[in-house]
Amino acid sequence: MIRTLExxxxxxxxxxxxxxxxxxxxxxxSPSKPRKWLRSTAEKAGLDPIPVHKLRHTHATLLYEAGASMEEIQRRLGHFDISTTQNTYTHLTKAQRDDFAERFSNHIDF
Structure with a gap:
């Protein structure tokens, strides 16, 4: 994480x-250049190509999964309204759902 920040x-x-x-x-x-790079990289990796803009959603979701607050993510993405960040850009990952299920199970002593 520190290296990424650097x-x-x-x-x-x-x-x-x-x-x-x-x-x-x-x-x-040119806006088409990153799209071509991403498509080429996905094809080489045997993955379905995704629009470049989806990387913004991925970034927001990974920030959220890493523990960033909605306000921090909102500022980073430059959204005026936090509901845009919360309702459109951040998504629960399987790891987060599993973690929640585990914490809830422990809470009710299952």
């Missing part, structure tokens, strides 16, 4: 426009 801070320094995908020269990149 990489993101370094990226921010070299990306004054705050674009997610840039060329090797730090310039604007």
């Amino acid at each position: 990489l993101l801070l370094e990226w921010r320094e070299h990306n004054p426009y705050k674009w997610v995908f840039v060329s090797e020269y730090g310039k604007w990149l």
Whole structure:
């Protein structure tokens, strides 16, 4: 997690426009390029391709699973309304459902 933060801070320094995908020269990149990269990578891995925007949902869900608060995720995604973050972008994972079931079972002493 610390290494990820270091990489993101370094990226921010070299990306004054705050674009997610840039060329090797730090310039604007055609929106079709990341889609092509993702499709190619998914095909090579034998996975179904997903839209690039779905990575935003994945990111929000993983933040939530890691213990980030809804407010932290809302700020990170730049949503004005927290309900957008909560109702659209974060999803319960199987690990979270299993953890909840285990904690509830322990609570009622099953």
